[in-house]
Amino acid sequence: MQASEEKTVTAAPETLLRHGRWAGYRGLLWARLLELAREPEVIFWVFAFPLLLAMGLGLAFRQAPVGKTPVVISAGPGAARLRHWLQAQPRITAAVLPAAAALDQFRLGRYDLVIVPQPGGGVLYRYDPSRPESVLARRRVDDALQAAAGRRNRLAARSRPYRQPGARYIDFLIPGLLGMNLMNSGMWGVGFALVEMRQRKLLKRLIATPMRRSDFLLALASSRLLLMVVEVALLLGVGVWIFSIRVLGSWATILLLGVLGAVSFGALGLLTACRAQKIESVSGLINVVMMPMWVFSGVFFSYQRFPRIVWPLIRLLPLTALNDALRAVILQGAPLAAQGGRLLVLAAWGLISFALALRGFRWS
């Protein structure tokens, strides 16, 4: 068996495979895609995780109409009359408890307001001005009681509900998740992958072949872009299909932002990976770079909750620029031309990172 094999090897003259200029690039890209497809954790983190996050948060923060307001009346003379008036109101439920118990239950959040009957027929409201539902309860109860006591409205006013997609939490969330996902997969997909290859001495082995180094980086970037298209399509698709998000801007603009985001964060990943020898050290580095952006860049909540004085700094972060641009395009239909500043911030991060990474990059 062995002898016959050797015979075939030595006997027949061998025809060689001829490869053109781009064979190496195609080989690298194909190998990278095969590796990605065979890593279950990549499939989970890149595709499943953001979807699960969107579903979970979308479900938790779905905005139902404001329900009935629970209030409590301190027991005492006049309490029964107050309760009688309030029970006629469709959007208020009222209970009567001894004074101490009423305050206690209010503190625990079971009631939004404590009504203390006063001698002489008046009332004292105990409420928490920092709890929106408590403020609302005071308004509702006061309106109801004043009306019951005989107040007349002088102005004819009517209301009609107006609810449109675009202002809900999920509308805010999906573009943020999209940006975060582009950051995560750019940093991990490039940074982590490179250091792992360096640790395995695979990078060194590759540069011992006639492989063009630019082909290697190009193949890495291409695989990121292909993955990005799937990420964007999947997350936005689920947003549109399940949460009926309305995409007001053009898909081409969104894709262009995706390309810019993927390339810039890929470059940042390249920079974090340019010297690290061990995957443990690059993991720490990637987390240090990403952590501030998770908090400040408006993924889960608007950065406008931070003091106004730090906004300009927050806007200089690449993820802030990407998230703001994605929100403007998806939710407001803003054209690309209106995003100049944000695109500039994102591109500057990418270019500077790439230039620094190339200067410091170690293949072995």
Next chain:
Amino acid sequence: MEKSATPAGLAAPDRAASPPPPAAIRCRGLRKTYDGKVEAVRGLDLEIRQGECFGLLGPNGAGKTTTIEMLEGLLQPSGGEMEILGQSWAGAGRRLRQQLGISLQETRLSEKLTVRETLRLFASFYAEARRPERVMAELELDDKAEARVGKLSGGQRQRLAVATALVGNPRLLFLDEPTTGLDPQSRRQLWEVVRRFTRAGGTVLLTTHYMDEAERLCDRLAIVDQGRIIAEGAPRELIHHLGGEHVIEAQTAAPAPELAEICRRIPGAQAVWPTAEGCQLQVQRIEDSLPELLWQLQARGIALARLSTRSTSLEDVFVQLTGRQLRQD
């Protein structure tokens, strides 16, 4: 491609009929200093001819890997000059790499790819590559063609590493410790691959710390110690050069300090070196020297605990030259 780049002064005069082939590897005064302090390689001269299998033999830490990686163009030398296939690294770069096959000491190839996919990837970097199927057959990896690299045994991975070096159809093959950690059968398989490659006209430079490997596989070798070449030549030549083909090893029952002196006076003794409990004696003709030694010991009443003879090995050459064992384990 086949341009003759050998400087006139280096042409060997003995083969008058055909001009000698240019050297596959030439280096002069090759040096490498790490961090300006540690001198890993201190002035190495080598000339490796086309079609030969040349070995760098030496203990761990002798500077073998540093040397081979400088010749492979992966490490920048601190000094000296080198020419690979008549070209210098500075000018040739990727063109030169098209003709080289390299297997590093330790590479963990991507575990998610199969053997065939790995070889296809490496083949794609070369303008003219061999068919992965042929290389797999040659290294007896064909029944593992669809197996993921992560599932291969140590010997199979090592063979795959050599296969990635061969798939580019190289003229010159660099193998850094190709058989370290392999079982005897896998080692013989790899030796056979190397022999086939040189028979077909290829040149091999390999490093090893196995003497038997150097002795059986290499046409010529250089013994490297502490960053210098301490001996160079064909394995038989090196052994012969030591002066004796045989080694007598004697251990006395009780400590006998005069043993070494006795051995030195035995006719035909080329070299003598003391061991822990006795002496080693290198001789040309065992039939003359051994009876003489026994007679001398008997005359002085020195009792032997053990006596053995064997052929001189490269290990003896190394011990002779450095006073140390090649491998401590």
